[in-house]
Amino acid sequence: MTDFALFPGCLIPTRVPSYEVSLRKTAERLGVNFVEMENLTCCAPVGVLSLDYLTSLSLGARNLAIVEEMGLDTMCTPCNGCFEGLDRTATILNKDPETLEKVNEILAEVGKEYNGTITVRHLAEIYYDDVGIDKIKEMMVKPLDALTVGIRPGCHLFRPIEVIGIDYSERYFFLDDLIAATGAESVYYKHRLRCCGGLLRNVSGDIVEGILRKRLIELKEGNVDCVVTVCPLCFLQFDLGQKLVERKFKEKYDLPTLTYSELLGLGMGLSAEELGLQTHRIKVDKLLAKIG
């Protein structure tokens, strides 16, 4: 397996540290080697793209140029927002020399140049394609067979299709196989690939909570024990956001949320404490009791 330049983004290190803890601890055991990146800027995700296209591309390209300087060809990010922003930037710049030239004129201001050689991949893809289902199964010391899971892949793991390079997004999904590899069951509940509304958090709380509430009701109807996601924004929505919805609508969902790395860690026999699960707003005790 090749080495990956790790781009953790901002949301995970600042707001979801248990995701970072668990991805580092599981990677070590799975033989995934992350090389730390330094001197980064924001990935300039869709919130920045929404204001200025060229700025988003240029900031993204500067981060990609750092991976080239490190002598690597693949960047891995565990964040859907970074993935969308940086994968889009790479997809455009790696095949459009005209735009690349324009961006490099900007990068010259900071003494950098991007040569269009980097592939950006999401951590989930690395678990699936590079580590592989067999290896994950082999590493499970604590089967999670008792658990039913509702997946929240996070829109930007599989959309836009143009950037991801697929025909259609709303079909069978590799995250299900990753869940199955841990022994847990991924439940086909209603609207499981629909948006959680997270990116509207800054613009309209009413709409975000309205969308999130629909997703929570569907999960409840699907009779899942927990939500599992690979997106830090989904995580915040279903963890902290769930509390806000409960308060606003005077309802109780009590659905623990894990990142996939945390689920993996539990299956590998790491304790909740070692994985940092005490930082979750929705307590995971019931879940741990069920696993035994």
Add this chain to the structure above:
Amino acid sequence: MSEGEYKVPIKEPIKTKDLDPDFKYEIADTYLGRHITACFKCGACTGGCPVGILTEIYKPRQIIGEALLGMREKVLTGGELWLCATCYTCEDRCPQKVNITDVIIALRNMAFREGHTPEALIEQARNMVETGWIQKTTASMDKRREELGLSRLPKMAVEDMQKIVKATGFIKYLYKKEDKK
């Protein structure tokens, strides 16, 4: 959702004198907006929109339709543009392969340059330019990281960030409002 929470706005008749027939070409000229003129207004985008199902004030077909008609002012200043959750579901479902979300982003770029952006997004972008982080950071975050055995938050390349946003011209739109004050 209780009835009347989101009201359907009453529509005024559209006057041709208020329309900008070149608006759609202006959009189609941008990379993100390049497919807009393929739209045949079927409504598949609105049908799958997680925001549209919740509120009458946001319907992607309507935005695309208004833009094609040339309702420049309404589209860029009306505020609806910013209610897209950028989930890209509509792009998948469009029979005409219009990249609707990207078109909306292209329109947001125009609205931004003309000074019609929700303040929260401007503030977020300023935070990014000033600190390197789009997320606000606090000292307690480092403390929590330490407890979990993680390193301190990394230093960001703020100087480079500022040079880049200056070179792209971004910075001048970001602080425009304040300069006027």
